[in-house]
Amino acid sequence: MSTTDSQGEGWPELVRATKTIVVVDVVESVRLMQANEADVIDRWRRFVHEVRSQVLPAHQGRMVKSLGDGMLLEFDDVLAGVAAAQDMHRSMQGFNLDRVATDCLQLRIGVNLCEVVRDHDDIYGSGVNLAARLTSLAKPGGTAISMAVREHLRDGLDADLEDIGECWVKNLPEPIRTWRLSSTVAPSEPASTTKQGLEVGVAVLPFKSLAPGETDALLGELVAEELLTCLSKVPYLSVISQLSTMGLGRRSHQSPQTLAKLLGARFLVQGSCARSGDLVRLHVELMDARSQQVVWAESTSVDMAAVLSGQAAAFAELSAQISRALVGREAERACTAVLPTLESYALLFGAVGLLHRLSLDDFNRAREMLDHLCERHPRSPVPKAWLGKWHVMRLGQGWSPDPKEDGQRALWQTSSALDLAPDHAPSLALDGFVSGYVRKDFATAERRYEQALQANPNESLAWLYRSAMLGYREQHDLAVESALHAQRLSPLDPMRYYFDHFISLTKLLAGDYAGAIDYGLRSLRGNRQHASTLRALVMAQALDGQVEAARAHALELLRIEPGLTISAFRARYPGQRQAQVDRLAEALAMAGVPH
Template sequence: MTATQPEAQWPVYRRAARTVVVVDVVESVRLIEQNEEDTVRRWQAFVGEVVTQLLPQHGGRLVKSLGDGLMVEFAAVPSAIQCAIAMQSTIAKANQSRRRDECLYLRIGAHVADVIVDELDIYGSGVNLAARLTTLAGPGEIVVSAEVRDALTDGLDAEIEDLGDCYLKHVQQPVRVYRVGEPGDASVLGSAADPEALLPTVAVIPFRARVDDAEHAVLGDVLADEVIGGLSQSPHLHVISRLSTSAFRDRAASLPDISRPLGVRYVLSGSYHLVGAKVRLSIELADANTQRTLWAATLGALTNDVLAGDDPMVPQIVAEVGSAIVARELHRGATSPLPTLESCTLLMGATALMHRASFREFDRARQMLEHLADRHRRQPQAHAWLGKWHVLRVVQGWTLDKTRETQLAQASVQRALDADASCGLALAIGGLIQAYLKKDLAEARRHYEAALACNPNESLAWLFTSTLHSYQGEGALAGAAAQRALRLSPLDPLKYFFDSLAATAVLSSGDYEHAIELAQRSLKANRTHTSTYRSLAIAQVLGGHVDEARETVNALVKLEPELTVQGFIDRYPGQVSTQVQAYAQALRMAGLPA
């Protein structure tokens, strides 16, 4: 290079988390050979609409056009999947007037990863994986990685189907993949004749930070959780769980967009900002049906006082919101959150990880909860969730020592109750241990009744109560309790677990078709939950679908090859009920070995 020659200027690059979406045209070579000019013209029209309309609407960037495909990238997973669904919808409309052999079909793959980004391109193994995922998609399909699926809410962002572990070219280990599609009607409520449906229902959306501050981003969740805890003390309200309302964190959603999937009429939302040691919260309560604001306030407090439960701000919100909804003062109830933001962040992260299908992430949740429990020995939350962790370990089949896990679960719940004897979560999990691990249904009932006396809106207590009724042959009560649980937590990250147990409850009421629907919905989200297959097979036989039941049992024994009818009877908590023999006979008819 001479002194007069300018030095080459290379694009500046950086690392960033990006959702990479790869779009490929199915049988592009055949289409070009069939009618080159027409195919190119239609593809150019589609790319033009993507670039000028879809990408700006969803915050995406075109990385490259590949002749018969595209690569685009997004900062947020939900936006990426919404854009991918819109692409499939756009091409489907363009195909409406075409013969089948002329249609342009797309297959799309998506993965989120830390990649290298510059102004011209993106690089890294995550980009390669997104391209590999595309090969698993059929015409008109979208296939995504587990990392993408974990950032989506089933039924809200997309309809999600678990495809299991799949092998990809040049990828040594199998990859868990999911097929996603356009979300349908997310109605979660039961019959309008249900007397519980007459109670007003409220959702508290995590409060939004006015300034992007990662260090204090969790404060909005903590404040919302405190309000949920206070409102849940009222037997006159349905309060949607935080695990469901957190799906709307940082979303620009309208009131109808929130109320429809959650099945609520009233929505409490707002924003906060920090000024030194103080937090200032602006909130409003709205009627989603009329889209009118019913109550609004701007309140301030010392952040540490709010976290310690020593400031009247949260009880004031609870009282005024309750008065606006039911025209009477709510019973005030204080909660005891972990006293620091750092601990709250750990708790929220652990409860999310323990709901995932990966054992590595599941075990990471245990480490986080044990760390929290040791740091805050007089707070019940970490101990209660540890109890549930041990139960889930048995449920998932990740232990060979059920007796030890039972002892550890009971010890964790007891520590939670020693810290707070009225902790509804701990009481509900204590009942689960009695019913599922010890098969003491009378003691389980006492735990669930105590949990609901402390918190009438504890969704897990209602869910576990539904299975208790089913074990005792009380079908109508089981179905009613299951509907209450589903209504209180319609978007729970463990939704497949709610649907699975609800199927068990509905099965005992004799509504076999509804039980089949719930079980199939559960399996669509998680194809490795063996108890769901058992409930589905029984419902199919009793509903007259014996051939389908045999297929279900074939899938079940692949996951649990040692299972027998006698093993089912030994495991079933309702061994003294009249229905256990009917269920056992149904499994025999479906082909399960005796």
């Protein structure tokens, strides 16, 4: 794209590209300049020099322009842009030493991922304007990011993320979904080895692709998933969920000890892969994260078609060698059904991501994607099981125009998945959840969870959904431990808010209202659109005597689920203990939910 035709020769060529845009603004710059212009200019110039000479080279960024009280920066990579924003906040602290609070320079930073039009001198486009608008939503000393940026970050690893909902900003016709972030924090309840006899913690990181293409990057994720699937069959290993480790291969700035601590793993499986004709060349290493020593390594080649179909025997052999290196015995070779193409693999995880955004438009797009996968792969249980989950979430959000039909469709989808693969652990877990939530058939639900954990003792969803069933049955200690165990198996899950919600629910049912509120607020920080989180939080706050806070959250809940009433809650509540449902219904009434 060039402007020479319309503007004459000599004008710089314009190029379209997808970039991470970072806009930096100084808080109250006018007041600071009026108070001490020379000092502010001196500090700002030295700060800008430090950004140019240290921050940008470290993160491969470009300074588009520097103003008297702000900067416009661009990066090729989201993680680099966010890391640079955090570095700038930290760097600014050094320019505020020995100054009173009113004289300190503080930054507001906005970050957006978008397509821009750029030349050597500047960048243009609505996405640049959005990044600038995001600065107004950041707190002093903080950063605000768009949905497009949020999709690339891992809460608790890249930063501590807070969903502040859909926000209106100047000159934009629609609100924008926004998150605030701060520097990375360690989990408040660090992951650990479990109490169920799973004593060796292992995490399989996505393999580094030696080719630059997007499809090859997905191949690294798929290779890791195949290894993880085989390792998860070993009942004495605590294997971290693939959803928690997905995307961590790009975070080379994190040390093995940091990754292992965040994941709750002692050992890391990592490596590289490269396509060579019909083969995939693999190099696999097992690292002791504490000592950073490689305790086992192997190189091999695998048929590409076998990788895509989930039938590559080499993965079972590699997992057996890893298992022998860890615990002195050979793992059984087993592969579970997977989607047969990389394109489908990417489509599935895209659908799951949209499903848990809980924006109605995205939620319905997820349904279309899952329907497409069912048509493309009629013999795979995976998309059918997730469609069952879609219908249950539709009920839980209060979005169903026909709850009875959605309940029937949920049961039909999970049953269809089990007809195809009776021992598919995720399908068993989801069928158990549907049986308990929709049909209130806890006997079937319990049987399904047992079957899921027999098939895969590390199936985090089975532990998670089992916790709710135990809570409804008032087996409270087991319920809380089951929910915590699920989170230990997937400590960096992209759906961390979902795990926090179940911990909050089990603590609520156990009468631990303070704990329920703590985890409910954590869940809300991850996703403000989850109606079930808000319901549990409202009830916990009301029962804890925090009625005003409960009423405020009840208003937010009713905006998401305007049809919620006490009678509707009673009708769909899965718990069968009359005293339990009466107590919770009374809490909702205290918070102002209509009868």
